Amino acid sequence: MKKIAVAALFAVMTMSGYAQSGTNSPYSQYGLGVLSEQSNGFNRGMNGLALGFREHNQVNYLNPASYSAIDSLSFIFDMGVSGQITNFKEGNTKVNANNADFEYAVGGFRVARHVGMAFGIVPFTNIGYNYASTNNLVTSSAPTSSAATTYTNTLSGDGGVHEVFLGAGWQPLKGFSFGANIGYIWGSLNRSVVTSYSDAYVKSLARYYTADVRSVHFNVGVQYTQHLNKNDEMTLGLTYSLGNKMTGDAVMQDISTDSQSSQSDTTSYSIGDAYRIPHMFGVGIMYNHANQLKVGADYSFQKWSGILYPTYISSNGQRDYVLRDGVYQNRHKFTLGGEYCYGEYDRRFLRRVKYRLGVSYATPYYKINGQDGPKEYSVSAGFGIPIINSINNRSILNISGQFVRTEATGMIKENTFRINIGLTFNERWFAKWKVE
Structure with missing residues (x-):
C-alpha cells in the first residue's frame, strides 16, 4: 500500500509540471480569471453535475464523501484534454479563436472497507487574452501641421x-458518508496594459500587473443515501470549502517611456497578500433508478462579496x-443533468454505453466599471464508452460536447463550442495471486 501511495503522489508531482488549462476570453482579465468548471470526464457530459453522485468506477472529487464508494481491488486514474472554438462578438465585429489544453489528472483507490482515497491536479482559474484597439487623439504637443494623433491600447494577460x-x-454508517480534500493552490497572474x-x-505608457499566489485549500463533503424501494434511491450531497488568504505580493509597475530618448520612468507599487479565495457552499441531489437512470440537480454558492481587490487609482x-471593495x-x-445506461455489465456493447446530458446557469463573480459581469x-x-479488450474491460472513454454562451448587456458576447475527452483507466491492482 505504501508503494502505491508513493507512486500516486509521484505521478501528481510529475503531472504538475505539464498541466495547463487556458482561455481566450477577454473577461479573464478580471478577478482571478475565468473560473474553471472543476469537473472531470464522467460529469462533463452532464455539465459538471456531481454533488449527489456516488460512482464506484469514477473519481468524483467535487464531493470527497463519494470516495467511499470506489470499488475494492481497483485503481482508477482519469485524465482529460479539451479543445474549443470561441466566437467573440462586439457590435458588428466578430472574431474567432481556438485553443486546446491538458485539463486534469486524478486518481483514486480503496484503502479499507468503506474507505477510499483520491489525489490529483486540477485547474482553479484561467487567464489568457490578447487584444488591441486604436483611436484618435487630438494633441497640440506635436510640432507638425496636423494635430491628429492615434493611440493604441494593447491588453494582454496569461497565467492562472x-x-x-x-x-x-x-x-x-450505512447510507452516510463524509470526506475531505486538502489541497495546495498556486499560480501566477500576469496582466498588462x-x-x-x-x-x-508623446510618451508611451505601460502598466504591468503581476502576482505569484499560493495557499492551502480545504474542503469537506457529506452524502446521505435513502433507499426508497428495491430499485430506487435518493442521495443528498453537501460540500463546503474554506475561504482564506492567498500569500504573495500583488505588484504593479507604471512605466512612462520617452520615444525620442528611449528613457523610462518607472514607479512600482506592491500590496502584500492581496488575493483571497472565497467560502464556497454546494448542495446536490441525485435520483437513481435501478442503476440505469440517474438524474440530479446541483446548486453552488461562492461568497465573493466583501473580498477586496487590488486596484490602480489615479485622481487629481x-x-x-490599493485594495478596493x-x-x-x-x-x-x-445545474441539471442526468445519465442513462441500460446495463453496465450487459453483453451487448451499445447497452453498456452511458448517455449523458446537462444544462447550467451561472451568475458573474465580479463587476466591470460598476456593472455586473457576464452571465x-x-x-x-x-x-461514456466502455473499453473492452483481452486485458481490461472496465476502463471508460468519456467524450462530451459543450456549448457555452457568455454575455452581459453592452459588452462582448462569447459563444464557445468545446470538446472534452477523458480516459478513465480502471485497473485490478489489489487482487492476490493464487498458484495452482
Missing part, C-alpha cells in the same frame, strides 16, 4: 491558478495601488 490535492472518504502613440513626441494627480459579488450556479449559459451532451 492550479490545485493539487489529496483526499479521503469514509462511510461509517500598454498605450502607444503615433506621435513620436495622485496615483496609488465593490469589485467582487457573490456567485450562484445551478453564463451552457448545455452539454456526452457518452
